[in-house]
Amino acid sequence: MRDAIREAMQERYTRDQPVLTIEQYFQGVTYAKGDFADRFGKIRNRFEVIMKGWVEDSVLMLDEHFIYQNGDISHRLWQIKILADSQYQGQAHDVIGLATGASQGNTFNWTYEMNLPIRGFNWRVKFDDWLFLQENGQILNIARVSKWGLALGTLTFHFSKDHSLISSSSLEKLQHQGVEPGKEP
Numbered sequence: 001m002r003d004a005i006r007e008a009m010q011e012r013y014t015r016d017q018p019v020l021t022i023e024q025y026f027q028g029v030t031y032a033k034g035d036f037a038d039r040f041g042k043i044r045n046r047f048e049v050i051m052k053g054w055v056e057d058s059v060l061m062l063d064e065h066f067i068y069q070n071g072d073i074s075h076r077l078w079q080i081k082i083l084a085d086s087q088y089q090g091q092a093h094d095v096i097g098l099a100t101g102a103s104q105g106n107t108f109n110w111t112y113e114m115n116l117p118i119r120g121f122n123w124r125v126k127f128d129d130w131l132f133l134q135e136n137g138q139i140l141n142i143a144r145v146s147k148w149g150l151a152l153g154t155l156t157f158h159f160s161k162d163h164s165l166i167s168s169s170s171l172e173k174l175q176h177q178g179v180e181p182g183k184e185p
Helices: 002-013 168-176
Strands: 028-038 043-056 059-068 073-082 087-091 095-104 107-118 121-133 139-147 150-160
Touching: 028 139, 043 168, 059 168, 087 107, 121 150
Parallel strands: none
Antiparallel strands: 028 043, 028 150, 043 059, 059 073, 073 087, 087 095, 095 107, 107 121, 121 139, 139 150
């Protein structure tokens, strides 16, 4: 299945510009803003993200801090192994098994299963995550979320190197938690 997706990506995205190399794009501090819409299109949650990325021994470390509209904060540290031929494998504390990804042209596709807390329960859900690097340097990220093959909804993010994507209250909240967005780990 993964090979079929890779072949389709090569046919569709190989020539698309600018080229997205995630270990280069996510170096340093990156900001994101997004929402989750259920399968009926109703927005169920909004969030902002500040992440720091760096590479150690061919592994992209991506330290993510999420600030949700209800005030909750969550944290995820991705360890993404950079493989040959634009392939990737990643792990995080709430990811089940290995996440697998591939990059072609301006596109990165990433699939994984995750334990996602929903209304006091952990749901095992699947993500089919697509990132598209835009000419303005931002990334549009669209992730389809499903359980047992049934669509639960769609996550939509915008990533940028510009902190104007993030509200000052979110920046202050993270700084109060000891997260300094401008500082490298």
